[in-house]
Amino acid sequence: MARCGHGMEMRPTRAGRQRMTTYDVEVIKHRQWMQVARGPYLPAFDDLLRNEFLAEAQQQAWQRRALQRMVRYAAAQVPFYAALFARLGLRPVDIDDPQALENLPLLQKHDVLRCTGELRTRQLPSGERVATVTSSSGTTGRPVRVYHSTASARMFSLLSHRHARWFGFDPAGTMVFVCIPAEMPGHAERRIDTRHAVVREDHWRYVGQYFDTGPQYSFSIANPVDQQLTWMAEIRPQYVKGYPSVFEEWLFANAGDVPVAGLQALFGIGAQVTPALRSRLEQSYGIPVQQAYGLNEIGIVAGRCAAGRYHVHTEHCLVEIIAADGRACAPGQTGKVVVTGLRNFAMPLLRYDTGDLAVAVAGPCPCGRTLPAFGEIEGRYRRYAALPAGTKARVNTLVDAIGEIATEHLNFLRRYQIYQDRSNRFELRLVTAAPIPEAFRSGIARAWEAVAGDPAIPLVLREVEAIEPAPSGKLLDFASELHVDASVNPHATTASDRANGRG
Numbered sequence: 001m002a003r004c005g006h007g008m009e010m011r012p013t014r015a016g017r018q019r020m021t022t023y024d025v026e027v028i029k030h031r032q033w034m035q036v037a038r039g040p041y042l043p044a045f046d047d048l049l050r051n052e053f054l055a056e057a058q059q060q061a062w063q064r065r066a067l068q069r070m071v072r073y074a075a076a077q078v079p080f081y082a083a084l085f086a087r088l089g090l091r092p093v094d095i096d097d098p099q100a101l102e103n104l105p106l107l108q109k110h111d112v113l114r115c116t117g118e119l120r121t122r123q124l125p126s127g128e129r130v131a132t133v134t135s136s137s138g139t140t141g142r143p144v145r146v147y148h149s150t151a152s153a154r155m156f157s158l159l160s161h162r163h164a165r166w167f168g169f170d171p172a173g174t175m176v177f178v179c180i181p182a183e184m185p186g187h188a189e190r191r192i193d194t195r196h197a198v199v200r201e202d203h204w205r206y207v208g209q210y211f212d213t214g215p216q217y218s219f220s221i222a223n224p225v226d227q228q229l230t231w232m233a234e235i236r237p238q239y240v241k242g243y244p245s246v247f248e249e250w251l252f253a254n255a256g257d258v259p260v261a262g263l264q265a266l267f268g269i270g271a272q273v274t275p276a277l278r279s280r281l282e283q284s285y286g287i288p289v290q291q292a293y294g295l296n297e298i299g300i301v302a303g304r305c306a307a308g309r310y311h312v313h314t315e316h317c318l319v320e321i322i323a324a325d326g327r328a329c330a331p332g333q334t335g336k337v338v339v340t341g342l343r344n345f346a347m348p349l350l351r352y353d354t355g356d357l358a359v360a361v362a363g364p365c366p367c368g369r370t371l372p373a374f375g376e377i378e379g380r381y382r383r384y385a386a387l388p389a390g391t392k393a394r395v396n397t398l399v400d401a402i403g404e405i406a407t408e409h410l411n412f413l414r415r416y417q418i419y420q421d422r423s424n425r426f427e428l429r430l431v432t433a434a435p436i437p438e439a440f441r442s443g444i445a446r447a448w449e450a451v452a453g454d455p456a457i458p459l460v461l462r463e464v465e466a467i468e469p470a471p472s473g474k475l476l477d478f479a480s481e482l483h484v485d486a487s488v489n490p491h492a493t494t495a496s497d498r499a500n501g502r503g
Ligand SMILES: [Zn+2]
Pocket: 305, 306, 307, 308, 309, 311, 365, 366, 367, 368, 369
């Protein structure tokens, strides 16, 4: 039978569970979710499941149609694109499939900042209105604001649900969201001081709009780690969503023990999880670390499958991985993540340069999903754009070195930050709970030797009382005094400007 339609049936499997495909498993999980659907039943959730397993030709045809629709719309209704197409002598039909996107220039964050008004639609399609405005930290401290139409905003819920299904989350489970202060429920209304509070909602954010789920508790990363762990022990959640740096701090503070019995999964958002951190967390806790990728300007972009690929939510956007010469990367190559929105008719963004790097992949994914995918996310490149040569290698080397130190030698550590001063000297700042063990000192010294350069750039291990979050509220593993020049270079971003995925 066809893999689609409402009242989806599982295809008969002769050999029972061992022969079940990913599709069969997803159908079972989908049915379990539909039993707790609230309000009017939404065929959109069936469509999402069907799209994940379309044959490749259908998959491509669907993407082509969605892209053509958005390009035609943008050229006709959005002043920025009308002018761009005229300037380049392009017609909408010239951008009729994803390969043709390379005829358009990349759209940078500073373009969006400068041209917010021109990027807004003159007239929304009928039935659509502006539903929400997202805001992300900009290059000069001015936030980048993106207006989202109803259809675009709704994708936060639909795709959050897709992730919950992929990751095998039990709807009845309790979710904890460890967030930056600005993401706390009630923050915008400023009804209560949410900085040092736990806020309970009856359902998981986004998913709870359509399904009966367990409760969600939110607290801010601004609270001391010991307080966070005390709350975790009281709430006893099955799932925790948050920034990977938070999970790493819990690991340090808890000597590698799982923060609370019964925890089923960690869900990392907003920044890369290095392979070293992922395997440390998974091995120490014995639970999976799930990951999604997204950014406020677009929304949820991709979710990571069990085979380690980030599958792109083509119902919402397209992704290109672009080499330095502007061409698509070959499989295995690392390049810029460039996203084209397909849903947001309020403020279309075509070929938006996310500032992130990821590895290109090709060929069918072992998980069986046919949604296009990319590989490991390697963090932000603009972070290093205005900094001395070798900075990125030095920072990555230190992060990896800490990742490779045995857990028993990390018990002293509560938080760390790599700091670069104006003279390109480095400090590894450490918030400690015990003396620094020799194994840590020697491991760091060995790693630094390889990247210190000649003459060697000094690295000092400095114990500090506290490491404050950046103005954005995020915890940074790297801060540089040399980033102050970012304000005069529109292509550079500040250290505080990390990808802020939502999921
Ligand atoms: Zn996959």
